[in-house]
Amino acid sequence: MEFVIKISQFLLSLSLLIVLHELGHFIPAKLFKTKVEKFYLFFDVKFSLFKKKIGETVYGIGWLPLGGYVKIAGMIDESMDKEQMAQPPQPWEFRSKPAWQRLIIMLGGVTVNFILAYFIFVGISFTYGDKDYTLEGFKDGYLIENPLMQELGFQTGDKVLAVNGEPLETHSQVIRSLISAEQFTVERNNEEVNIDLPEDFLGQLSSRKNRKSLFLMRFPFMVDSANDTLQNSSVDLKQGDVLLAVNGQPVRYYDQVAPTLEGYKNQTVSVSLLRDNEKIVRDLKVDAEGKIGVYPAVSEKRFEELGYIGVTRKEYTFFGSFAGGAEKFVDEVVGYFDQLKAIFNPSTGAYKGLGGFKAIYDVFPDYWSWESFWRLTAFLSIMLAVLNLLPIPALDGGHVMFLLFEIVSGKKPSEQFLERAQIIGFFILIALVLFANGNDIFKALSN
Known part of the structure; x- marks a missing residue:
């Protein structure tokens, strides 16, 4: 399907x-x-x-x-x-x-x-207006799982401040800047750190087998449901419960859950959850693989309410949409010319990422x-x-x-x-x- x-x-x-x-x-x-x-x-x-x-x-x-x-x-x-x-x-x-x-x-x-x-x-x-995520809203920075980014010096928790010395404010600006980025300035442990990208960064990125996203937004572990055939099916868990801590150890983000549970294989842990803005405690069994058999849920609205992300929204009147459309049009045209410039410059290696009909097919969602x-x-x-x-x-x-x-x-x-x-x-x-x-x-x- x-x-x-x-x-x-x-x-x-x-x-x-x-x-x-x-x-x-x-x-x-x-x-x-x-x-x-x-x-x-x-x-x-x-x-x-x-x-x-x-x-x-x-x-x-x-x-x-x-x-x-x-x-x-x-x-x-x-x-x-x-x-x-x-x-x-x-x-x-x-x-x-x-x-x-x-x-x-x-x-x-x-x-x-x-x-x-x-x-x-x-x-x-x-019809849809504009929506973007503020970098200020990512209080604990980005999740960095891409191997190349890690090799270049990026770390989970880095807050992007600027690219090539130009301050950035939104997530979309970070993504668009990747084509021409030479240096990122990030905040890490309350200090500014400059990370230089190699000239052939785009080529290296295209050549890697592991093509995980470069900058991932960090979300909490919010319960969708418990697998009814696994160990915690009878525990009082409700959709929307947000995991806060495991055995007293704070777990603010989804990416922190697996490393935390790794140390509690085949044990029962006490977890703190947020339900309807009230804290509750439940005991959960961890299996031999360090999993609790609970499916996560995603709700942008709830994550925004809890302060995990900051979202900017802008609506347009009928006549205002013509100016909004022009701004988007110019941004896309300029961005595409930047891509062509990189592709026709052999030193960037961007030509390695050039794709055909399958690449176009892949950009459409399933x-x-x-x-x-x-x-x-x-x-x-x-x-x-x-x-x-x-x-x-x-x-x-x-x-x-x-x-x-x-x-x-x-x-x-x-x-x-x-x-x-x-x-x-x-x-x-x-x-x-x-x-x-x-x-x-x-x-x-x-x-």
Whole structure:
């Protein structure tokens, strides 16, 4: 069932982005009276799952879910239709249109992707508002379980104060800063400690088999239920009870429970619990593995009430959501350019973390959440737009590059040159796709 939910979100998001991107090319092409021969979701190598001709355009769905395309007459594209290009130019062909019209057609796809991402963020702002966790609310810092972070000198209980000398206030700022972080400043035992990250930090992180989260929030052990087949099934425990101490030893956080119980295997311990803001005491049996057979629960509202976390919330009016959406949009675009900068700098090793379709599939949760779905779709829309703007022949950015040269110089590159450039660009794209998806396979095999 989890697979069905994840793959449904993945395919729905991908299909929406592809159709709207291609629609961005299709609409200006039709406005400028340019013939569009095909409009496809996914690639129709050898055959189509569905196709229907309406007017002069064949609309269809291919079987290979690696993208989509519109085939515009008189345009040198991935179809490499040399037979058509050998014929005299026709007034309804792409190559016969003025350079400025061709430029608008080529920029239509990425423009739609950027606009889509912005309006998704507007909708998110209005519907869900903003929520974040304050660093001040993490009174005892973060839980550090990632081996690489521990090797670099981070410790559980560290409170993050700044990155690269810039003070931080929220958890989301900490996560976003990881792409460009060179030095963290943390508070440890009431003293400031600087921790330098190696230049290839991102590469080391991607190469590790153990990819636990870097900064984990610390929560208390709150009871959900006791396993009715294990040793403490008959003990008076209620959902929402919060563990405070074991045999008088304070246990404020969930991550402290296992190490504490390790010393009481096959013994009975006296535990202090908080129930409805009153302290109670219960005796629990610890088994040979140091476990008490009690399932933990998570309640952000309760954790906030107890002072374990600090949450900031902001709601937007309808008109205010446009400004809120713009802020989120700019943050995501800037953040993605930072990622690309790191990926194209070999010294960072960030290219090792480059992923393909499995990596995109993995970012979707295994439960259905419209908020998560739309946030991820907005991010992927930005990613699709930025990647398509790269000046690589066969991508929109490659076509734009040649069109800008034509507009500035007044000289149109020859069709033979454009064909060769298209072939080179195609092989570059294939290499990138193979590398990214190869990374996915390597990571899967190394786990």
